[in-house]
Amino acid sequence: MYSYIDIGERNNDVLVLVHGLGSRKESWKYQFELSKNFRVIAPDLRGHGDSSFDDDITIKTFARDIIHLLEQLDISAAHFCGLSLGGIVIQEIVKTKPAIVQSLILSNTSSYIPRMTGLYALSEGKKNLAKMSDDLYEQHMIKQCMYDAKNEKLFHDIHSFYFKLNRKTYLKAAKSGVGINYLSTLMFCPKPIIIIASLNDRITPYLNATTMSLAAPFSKMHTFDQCGHTPNVECPAEYNRVLLNFLNEHRSNKAASQ
Template identity: 30%
Template sequence: MSRHHTGAMLCGLIRLELVGVTVPVLERDDARIYYRDSKKGSPLVLLHEYFGTGESWNGQRHVLARGYRVIIPDLRGHGRSVADRNDRLTVSTLADDTLALLDKLEIRSAHFAGCSLGAIVALRIAQTARSRIDSLMLSGVPDITESGPQAYGADYAKQVFPKIEETLSQRHGSGDRAYVRDMLLRNFEMDLEEKPADHFGAFQQAGSVDAPTLLISGQHDPVFSPQAAVNVSARMRHSSLAVLPDTGHLVHLEMPGLVTELMLDHLARSAR
């Protein structure tokens, strides 16, 4: 695969082979955002982690779709969503992409669930477009209010990226994964240095979130430890917290059934 186009490389990170299936797409600026839409029920948007795709929610989406309209985008620069080679994958851009998708689907508000990067994006939307959020479910949320963005970034890169890389290798083979991983990591680190407020400032304003929020922490998550979860929860007005034993950063992949149950319970309580 040619490396002259970053978007093509990112798209090649996880290749989805769909024969005879039309995949919906949002065209925005210079990007093409692919997504799934179950079309029926109250809208529920699922946002994936760094290096992931919407496929990471396969352990939840079928059950959730029985009662909700499940919408799962591949975030810009991930999976089938192509980004321009000069794109900066900032939280603001990803949040705007997600809101543009809701506009395209003529959805005024939705429930949101996000893991890691997806959690950051969902929280940003909750702060900049509060009326679009019915409820939040967040896991792998980095709490950088004490350590600062650079310390967080170093810890994330050292502990979490290799684990995600290993997961991708097991599922999809190597290919150009190492090249793309290094490119994304450089992008991630540059954003931390140049725009820490854009990338993580949302957590310093967590108290401004009005929506009912479920926080899920893995017992051994190096980024969103149980204590970090308590810290974030204490700053939020309407939050509940679940700590899952013997799990790490990607709880929805490690304990899909339990995470699905927690999500359904939170959604039901949020509707009351």
């Protein structure tokens, strides 16, 4: 069974929100207000959140699950927004089945992770995971993600809904992105693309976004200054405004944006 949130009018354009590593569908809670204008679908990737699937953890399988979910819901096309690992997944979707993609929002993600770089990061994550409890590791990751980890109110808010560590699948999911290269996919992608990045992102450095922007010469780009890896919760009002402005340019039913 797929675990997902589905809100908004059925006759509106569909926006699929794909979360990052170790996260869950609820991490998009500040974006659910977009359901006023779009049908918003936020799935749990397999091995994450409340998903009942915990085997075959790969980028291709993540993408296939989402494609199958949309087929199950009789949705023929959608806009896709993916953050971090979710951004990699939606690049696999547009590579595998471009016909279902209306537009791409690539947030704080990468199109290319060199194998040795990825394996080193995986090794460091494995060490930290081995010496921390689930709760401590989640707190550690939140601090790494945030621009201002001293903001206790925001820290506790994010801690309450953003991450949900699954030790059985976490490292497998982390390994799934090692060695990926979607630069040529972006280069020849005819779909509207916006790249969202943060200058202070310690998880996915800003260089990744500039590389993606060069690979997709007709893409748009929006940069957050005082945000880390999670601008969707650190700066939700601006993040939603960026999404809404982009989506309204490329929606099927332009009248619905009025």
